[in-house]
Amino acid sequence: MTDKDSLVSGVARRYATALFELASEAGAIEATEAGLNQFMALVDESADLRRLIESPVFSSDEQVAGVTAVLGAAGIGGIAANFIKLVARNRRLFLAPSMVRAYRALTAAARGETVAEVTSAEPLSSSHVEALKAALGEATGRKIILETSVDPALIGGLVVKLGSRMIDTSLRTKLNSLKLAMKEVG
Known part of the structure; x- marks a missing residue:
């Protein structure tokens, strides 16, 4: 940041x-x-x-x-x-x-919930939203409220922000990492 x-x-x-x-x-x-x-x-x-x-x-x-x-x-x-x-x-x-x-x-915090911001390359289906809520809820032990957004530049995967933590599994990030690794080798 x-x-x-x-x-x-x-x-x-x-x-x-x-x-x-x-x-x-x-x-x-x-x-x-x-x-x-x-x-x-x-x-x-x-x-x-x-x-x-x-x-x-x-x-x-x-x-x-x-x-x-x-x-x-x-x-x-x-x-x-x-x-x-x-x-x-x-x-x-x-x-x-x-x-x-x-x-x-x-x-959300006052209600005992945690807000997770999720960015995906395409809109998430309702079953994916529910599965993501369940997985994040299991990991945190709290009820999760998802705020979703779409960024086609991610190509695929997700970026999840949960409090101060961020998990980036987007293809864009993986490709950028691969590009950096290739430059170091070459």
């Missing part, structure tokens, strides 16, 4: 922790998580919304106006909506996905 990645994850973690504490005091942990999940689903579906979140070209006022309209249209309110607007006002909207992931990890 680079220094920039560490800084970004630190900021995201601090925001998520503050949000978790606020939601906990209000008795709205699940409602806040549901609102954040609904917002992130909208981000995943809309290239325009993703651009609004990620692009530094938009001013803070434009981002706040944009997310306020989206939140209103989607019926997302309460702490989740206020949080997203605050993040936009503070020019940290590009970190929203990391903040939501960190919040999910905090809520």
Whole structure:
């Protein structure tokens, strides 16, 4: 992890922790998580919304106006909506996905669950998801919540992040290792 990645994850973690504490005091942990999940689903579906979140070209006022309209249209309110607007006002909207992931990890930990991020070259079937949950659950002794994503550049295999551990069985990594080994031999 680079220094920039560490800084970004630190900021995201601090925001998520503050949000978790606020939601906990209000008795709205699940409602806040549901609102954040609904917002992130909208981000995943809309290239325009993703651009609004990620692009530094938009001013803070434009981002706040944009997310306020989206939140209103989607019926997302309460702490989740206020949080997203605050993040936009503070020019940290590009970190929203990391903040939501960190919040999910905090809520999962509070429920005695562990979040595992799994990246595969192709979408996993439901039977593969269940088998992976079972294997990770057996290894950790905890209930596993999988967050899956697809990266065709992996070619095949999986990259699993579980807490501070990462297991990379992707073909891309294996081919890169082979390429390095061939250079050393040659």
